[in-house]
Amino acid sequence: MQNVTELKLADFDFELPEDLIAQTPVSERDQSRLMVLDRRTGDVRHRIFREITGLLRAGDLLVVNDTRVFPCRLPVRKQGGGKAELFLLEELGLNRWRAMIRGGIGAGMVVQVAPGIEARVLSVQEDGTRELQFLGTADIRASLPEIGKVPLPPYIRREPGDADRERYQTVYAAHDGAVAAPTAGLHFTGPLLAEIREKGIETVPVTLHVGPGTFQPVRTEALTDHRMHPERYQVSEASAEAINRAKAEGRRVIAVGTTSVRTLESAAGTDGNVRAGSGESSLFIFPGYAFRIVDGIITNFHLPKSTLLMLVAAFAGLDRMREAYRIAVAERYRFYSYGDAMLLL
Numbered sequence: 001m002q003n004v005t006e007l008k009l010a011d012f013d014f015e016l017p018e019d020l021i022a023q024t025p026v027s028e029r030d031q032s033r034l035m036v037l038d039r040r041t042g043d044v045r046h047r048i049f050r051e052i053t054g055l056l057r058a059g060d061l062l063v064v065n066d067t068r069v070f071p072c073r074l075p076v077r078k079q080g081g082g083k084a085e086l087f088l089l090e091e092l093g094l095n096r097w098r099a100m101i102r103g104g105i106g107a108g109m110v111v112q113v114a115p116g117i118e119a120r121v122l123s124v125q126e127d128g129t130r131e132l133q134f135l136g137t138a139d140i141r142a143s144l145p146e147i148g149k150v151p152l153p154p155y156i157r158r159e160p161g162d163a164d165r166e167r168y169q170t171v172y173a174a175h176d177g178a179v180a181a182p183t184a185g186l187h188f189t190g191p192l193l194a195e196i197r198e199k200g201i202e203t204v205p206v207t208l209h210v211g212p213g214t215f216q217p218v219r220t221e222a223l224t225d226h227r228m229h230p231e232r233y234q235v236s237e238a239s240a241e242a243i244n245r246a247k248a249e250g251r252r253v254i255a256v257g258t259t260s261v262r263t264l265e266s267a268a269g270t271d272g273n274v275r276a277g278s279g280e281s282s283l284f285i286f287p288g289y290a291f292r293i294v295d296g297i298i299t300n301f302h303l304p305k306s307t308l309l310m311l312v313a314a315f316a317g318l319d320r321m322r323e324a325y326r327i328a329v330a331e332r333y334r335f336y337s338y339g340d341a342m343l344l345l
Contacts, residue, residue: 007287009221011318013304014325021155021303022338025167029189033333033340037324039316044327049187049341052298056254058200060296061246063239063264064256065182066205068173071148071165076111076119078103084111086119086132087151089179089212091141095134098125100212105130113140114147151179153337155303168337177209177232183337184257184299204242206267208233208259208281218305223286228307230280233263240267240276243293247272254296254345258308261285261315264293286310287318297344301328301335316344 026032030050037044047055056062072088084103091097101121105111110120113134122131134140150160150168160168170185172193197203213229220226243264246253255261266281267274272292284307297315302308313321324342333340 007223007318009218009223009305012306012309012313014322014329016304016329016335020329020332020335020339022334022336022340023156023158025186025338026334029167029171029187030192032187034187035324035328035333035340035342037316037320037342037344039320039344042320042323044324046331050192052343053192053195053199053201055343055345056196056199056201057252059202059246059249059251061202061204061242061251061253062196062256062298063243063253063260064170064172064185064188064203064205065208065210065259065263066170066172066174067178067182067207067209067259068176069151069169069178069181069210070176071144071150072179073149073151073160074113074119074144074147075149076103076113078105078111079109086111086113087179087212088144088148089129092131095137095140096122097132097134097140098129099132100128101130110135114143117143117147153180155336156338172205174205175207175209175234177207179212180210181337182208182210182257182259184260184341186338187298187341188256202242202246204239206233206235206239206260206263208263210259216307218307218310223284223310226284226307228282228284230282231259231262232278233266233281234278235263235267235274235276237276240274243274247293252295252345253293254298255294256298258297258299258311261294261297261311265289265291268292284310285314287314289314291315295345297342299342299344300337300339301325301333301342303336312342312344 034047034049074086087100118135150164
């Protein structure tokens with residue numbers, strides 16, 4: 001393989017048939033397929049996600065991202081009668097939000113959100129996002145479950161339905177703030193997690209609020225020129241202590257999803273311990289990165305040229321990942337948010 005400083009965007013391209021991008025989830029969360037990749041040997045096995053308990057061992061520690069996706073897509077009507085859509089990104093204060101807007105709405109304009117509720121565009125930011133003030137409501141958050149839509153990713157080419165409110169959310173989601181689900185966690189059920197714990201496998205949460213940058217394509221040919229959008233994260237004292245204890249005892253720390261990976265590696269100190277607290281992560285992980293915390297990853301199958309694929313290639317090795325993805329396409333694994341899973345150990 002070439003030197004990591006010579007890696008280019010094209011090194012992470014592959015042919016992905018469009019019909020392999022899952023448009024709906026499987027009927028039962030834990031019935032997705034699971035590819036198991038040994039990152040030392042490159043050996044590949046094919047399983048069902050429900051069988052993951054037998055692939056982990058007592059003493060392993062799973063780190064999950066307990067962010068909750070909120071219904072942040074708001075269809076609105078412009079004063080002239082045209083349609084537009086707000087995509088809420090971040091709460092700046094009571095009824096003040098940063099948002100992306102479809103529909104050409106500039107500073108000073110007012111749109112109708114729902115009967116009696118309006119939004120005024122206060123300003124347009126350099127990155128094209130808008131700062132909004134909601135009017136006619138004590139707190140727009142209380143209305144979002146009723147008037148907001150689930151923010152399904154752009155490659156799911158259908159409108160969200162009622163079922164997506166449950167299925168595009170992990171069973172352990174606890175803290176509102178994500179505009180995209182940490183999708184590796186979608187395969188877990190309550191009974192499966194109970195079985196995992198009964199085997200002596202510890203589970204601890206961290207929180208990273210997934211932002212729209214997760215869908216941002218890499219537009220620079222040289223990877224070192226790409227910049228990640230910052231995302232807010234939180235690691236509790238209890239989780240940090242559990243992770244550091246596992247590392248000290250030589251037990252495996254297995255991250256559920258790329259967001260958990262980025263949280264752990266962002267919170268890691270130079271001494272190899274995870275620091276409790278909150279912060280923003282703009283960490284871009286691609287081949288050549290030296291992992292300090294993570295010993296294993298549970299992840300979904302990612303799109304060509306994506307930062308998520310680059311992170312997984314950094315962990316497993318680019319050549320091994322290319323071969324695994326070639327097998328995944330040949331075996332017709334389902335890709336991305338509602339798709340199948342991979343276990344890297």
